[in-house]
Amino acid sequence: MDISYIINELGEEREHYFNAVAPPIIQTSNFASRTVEDLRQKMLQEPEATLYTRGNNPTVTMLEMKIAALEGAEHAIAFGSGMAAVSAAVLSQLGAGDHVVSVQKPYSWTNALMQKFLPRFGVDVTMVDGTAAANYRNAIRPNTKILYLESPNSYTFELQDIEAVVAIAKEHGLVTIIDNSFASPINQNPIAMGVDIVVHSATKYIGGHSDTMGGIVCGRREVVNKIFVSEFMPLGAVLSPHDAWLLLRGLRTLPVRMARVAETTRQVVAWLEGQPKVEQVLFPFLPSHPQYELAKKQLRNNTGQFSILLKTDDIGKVELFCNSLQHFLMAASWGGHESLIFPLAASYAPGKLKPKLPFNLVRFYIGLEDAEYLIRDIEQALEKI
Numbered sequence: 175m176d177i178s179y180i181i182n183e184l185g186e187e188r189e190h191y192f193n194a195v196a197p198p199i200i201q202t203s204n205f206a207s208r209t210v211e212d213l214r215q216k217m218l219q220e221p222e223a224t225l226y227t228r229g230n231n232p233t234v235t236m237l238e239m240k241i242a243a244l245e246g247a248e249h250a251i252a253f254g255s256g257m258a259a260v261s262a263a264v265l266s267q268l269g270a271g272d273h274v275v276s277v278q279k280p281y282s283w284t285n286a287l288m289q290k291f292l293p294r295f296g297v298d299v300t301m302v303d304g305t306a307a308a309n310y311r312n313a314i315r316p317n318t319k320i321l322y323l324e325s326p327n328s329y330t331f332e333l334q335d336i337e338a339v340v341a342i343a344k345e346h347g348l349v350t351i352i353d354n355s356f357a358s359p360i361n362q363n364p365i366a367m368g369v370d371i372v373v374h375s376a377t378k379y380i381g382g383h384s385d386t387m388g389g390i391v392c393g394r395r396e397v398v399n400k401i402f403v404s405e406f407m408p409l410g411a412v413l414s415p416h417d418a419w420l421l422l423r424g425l426r427t428l429p430v431r432m433a434r435v436a437e438t439t440r441q442v443v444a445w446l447e448g449q450p451k452v453e454q455v456l457f458p459f460l461p462s463h464p465q466y467e468l469a470k471k472q473l474r475n476n477t478g479q480f481s482i483l484l485k486t487d488d489i490g491k492v493e494l495f496c497n498s499l500q501h502f503l504m505a506a507s508w509g510g511h512e513s514l515i516f517p518l519a520a521s522y523a524p525g526k527l528k529p530k531l532p533f534n535l536v537r538f539y540i541g542l543e544d545a546e547y548l549i550r551d552i553e554q555a556l557e558k559i
Contacts, residue, residue: 244359247392256375258411259389270296276322277304307338340368378509382424435478441545498555508539
């Protein structure tokens, strides 16, 4: 299915809403039935029927159709946040006494789900270095149910060989779940590589404007419908129609934004590689990166995230560098029009557990500004240290 068709036409029955170019926001909690039999049939068909907005809503359904098609999935459910989508996908496959093998250093709240939440309910989790698929195999137990991936994963952007991990999962009858937020459905489609469930923080690239939150779970229809009944409806992490409309707006420009971000990021990274005050640039699309060939195989293009290690053992200099940037906002998320940094130094505080990542690591996200504009800003900040 053509990307242009998916983004601009799929699911958009304009003749049903006055031929409006932009779809309507169906801002209602409830949908009426004309007869008892009509209501009965809706209740019987609820994973698909439009009965109550906590289940299905036409504006939200349009978004779900488009993301599913972009991912090459049969079906999708939209959630109120990316973390709600991750949690629902993981919980849908587990019961007390089960075991999960997860990539180490995932998104911080995914890490909290794995290390703090699941053990409360009798689920064991083993975190592994995902750069070697054999580490997943070696961690499998008789009670293992899920192999969890995030490729590339947060902050340091190591990749997992998706096809290799999928092969291990199929050999043992296990479910694979991957967070594909880093790449977006434009740059990577794990379902085509055999992954069972794909999750997204739609807050990031799909939204693209830093003004809404959302999450998506994609997979086979039977798998998604099971999540609808067992996790989505009981836990109620619903995406509002207005937020779905904002995400639909973001989708319109997703390919163009991803192309712009990719080009600018390559220019900024190339400049940073030659800076003597930068110890290392962590970016899978650098030819010097140990997983460069895997990145080219799995991803259609680079995206806007990378990290640097500043060449200093003085946390004060790291803070000075970050505080001196004039055109990068300091914030926790990414995926919008604005360029951002997130310094790991902010996680270092007296009395707090020391993070596993070094304080001189600064994560960058490149937005839609000109490359030279951003490079000049980084250059003047580096001069300060």
